[in-house]
Amino acid sequence: MRVITPEKLQTLKQAAVALADGQGCWEDGQAVATRLAHHKLTAGTLFQSYAEAPVRHRERDPVKRGDGDYQAALDAVVEILQDRARNGLPLTYGELSAMLISAQHQVSAYQGPLPFLLEDASVQESQGGRRPLISALVVLQDEKRPSAGFYKLAKRDPYLRKGDDTTI
Helix, strand or coil: CCECCHHHHHHHHHHHHHHHCCCCCCCCHHHHHHHHHHCCCCCCCHHHHHCECCCCCCCCCCCCCCCHHHHHHHHHHHHHHHHHHHHCCCEEHHHHHHHHHHCCCCCCCCCCCHHHHHHHHHHHHHCCCCCCCHHHHEECCCCCCCCHHHHHHHHCCCCCCCCCCCCC
């Protein structure tokens, strides 16, 4: 398979315009063939000259705690959760992951940095335990409640919430 990139399309257009400028030679078959070959517009050269093999983009590496991509993903998580908090709308881990991926942050709902991002978002936004843990808005799809990691965070200092994993 070959594709025509925007750059190659522009070059192809230029070749077609240059070919069309050959006024007066259209009745001479040999002259037309020569011009087609010169501008690489023959069946044998067209796709080799103006199309290329598609580039398979390697997926970006997932973000890792402590790198620049992590901070950018954390900022995106905080923004998403603040928006959801204003509107009173919880979201699932999968929905959050999809939103992050659409914003070019490789964050899986099932593995990787998502638990750390949620923890760091809560710590950042809770102002030392004075505000609610914003990560409570992210829930398991079937159970409609946060995962065990949220409850572990809620029981830590400075939050020290009491209760089991459903009554905190």
